[in-house]
Structure formats: C-alpha cells, structure tokens
C-alpha cells in the first residue's frame with residue numbers, strides 16, 4: 001500500500017495534534033494494519049497563513065515537523081530516493097516521501113523550490129483552494145470578466161512548473177483549475193513528465209470542481225501519470241449516503257478511462273472525512289476485496305495500490321538534451 005496524499009503533517013503542525021499520533025485516520029497502528037509501505041506527507045501551506053501570504057519559511061517549518069515525525073516513529077523511515085534514506089526498508093516499515101501542497105509562497109522567490117526538491121520534495125502542487133500568483137485553483141474565484149479567457153498558469157507559474165520539472169520533481173494538478181491543467185500539458189510534454197493528480201477522482205461520477213474530467217484522465221494516462229483515488233466523501237459521490245460501492249464505482253470508472261497503469265491511491269486521510277467503510281488507514285483490505293469481487297486481478301491491485309504510485313515517485317528528468 002502506497003498512499004500519495006495523507007495530511008497528518010497539517011494536523012500536527014497547524015492543528016495541535018501530538019507528534020505521538022495517537023488520534024486521527026493515519027496512526028502508526030492504522031497504517032500498519034492497512035499494510036502501508038509508502039506514504040506521501042505534504043507540506044501543506046494554507047492560503048490564509050499570515051493573512052493570506054504564506055511564506056517560504058512556513059514550508060521550512062512544516063518540513064521540520066515531518067522530519068520530527070519520521071524520527072519519532074519506528075514504523076516510519078525515509079523512502080528510497082529521499083535524502084535520509086539509509087538502505088532497504090525492513091518489513092513493516094513505511095517509506096516517507098515529501099510533497100508540497102499550495103506553493104503560492106514560492107512566488108516570492110521561485111529559486112527556493114530547488115532546495116526543497118534537493119531536500120526530498122517529489123511532488124509540488126502550485127495552488128490550493130484559492131487562486132495565487134502561480135495558478136488559478138479548481139475552487140478559486142472566477143474572473144469578474146466573464147468574457148475573458150479563463151486564467152490558468154501565470155507567466156511566473158509556467159516558469160515555476162518548468163523549474164520543478166528541471167529540478168527533478170513533478171507537478172501535482174490536484175487543486176489546479178481546468179485552465180491551469182491545460183497550460184501545464186505542453187510543459188509536462190517538454191520535460192516528458194507524467195502528470196499526477198495525487199488526490200482527485202472522476203468528475204463523471206462526482207461533480208466536484210476538484211475532480212478530473214474524462215479528458216483530463218486520458219491526458220494523465222497519455223503522459224504516464226496517475227490519478228490518486230481520494231476517499232473524502234464529496235469527491236466520491238454527491239449522493240447523501242456515500243458507501244464503499246461508490247468508491248468501487250470510482251475506481252472502475254477511472255480504470256476504464258485512464259487504464260489500470262494510471263490509477264493510484266491518494267486517500268486525503270487526516271484531511272477530509274472519509275467514506276465510513278474506509279474510515280481510517282487500516283481499512284484498505286475491504287476495498288481490495290470489493291475490487292477483487294469485480295474481477296480485478298492481483299496484478300491490477302498491486303498496480304493501483306502501490307506500483308503506479310512508486311513509478312511516478314521515482315521519476316527523474318531525462319538527461320538534458322542539446
């Protein structure tokens with residue numbers, strides 16, 4: 001089990017949760033029971049930090065918290081490719097990867113992203129819930145001029161995305177607007193980079209602006225990327241009762257449209273409210289069993305639950321061409 005998005009650092013850094021992780025969806029106990037071998041911890045920077053101006057120093061502070069979590073818990077270790085990696089992970093150990101969710105602070109000085117990527121950041125989401133100086137958000141305010149072409153990546157945002165790819169990390173489109181996603185496509189192509197949506201589902205089954213259209217799912221597949229299944233209820237279904245059956249429907253749709261090589265898991269545990277049947281990180285065997293009932297093979301399940309995520313996490317840019 002490899003999970004592309006678990007918000008525990010946010011809970012610990014900003015919401016007062018103890019570093020001991022005795023509460024929440026993703027504790028050492030639930031992660032162990034859920035068979036976790038890899039986890040992506042985002043450095044999440046809220047749009048409202050410092051009166052709407054999150055700063056690069058905030059990212060340093062959250063990274064320090066993630067390091068404390070890894071140091072505190074025997075079950076956590078640095079994943080292969082991360083600077084703290086010390087050799088093959090022993091069985092039952094979970095490899096930690098770092099990401100950034102909401103990189104608006106880096107508009108102050110985009111060169112600073114280099115040292116975060118050198119410090120292990122593998123995925124960078126330029127934007128969170130509100131538009132910023134890099135990109136418009138899936139949930140951002142539309143332009144007051146409704147005749148204007150929808151804004152996507154700003155010129156600085158384009159340069160930023162290029163810089164992230166050149167430095168060897170990937171852009172996470174999960175919170176990006178449709179226009180920003182479209183603006184990213186030629187940039188990703190230029191760097192032969194897989195487009196990754198760490199925690200977004202299919203819009204066809206749940207009309208949430210954070211979810212992906214079938215076209216976007218196909219683009220992600222064409223780049224070799226992945227979409228990570230989010231189990232936060234409003235992203236699974238817009239119905240009143242959201243059940244495991246709806247999660248299964250999401251996986252089947254995403255696999256039908258993108259292909260089994262391009263669907264992964266990005267739970268959003270410790271961020272949103274998960275579907276009851278998957279209410280904490282120990283519950284994945286239920287989804288595995290439900291998918292097996294629908295005809296998914298062990299090979300398919302290994303791809304969805306681990307291999308696809310590991311493939312994109314291991315991405316490196318092609319050697320620079322003349």
Ligand SMILES: [Zn+2]
Pocket residue numbers: 101174175199
């Ligand atoms: Zn998110």
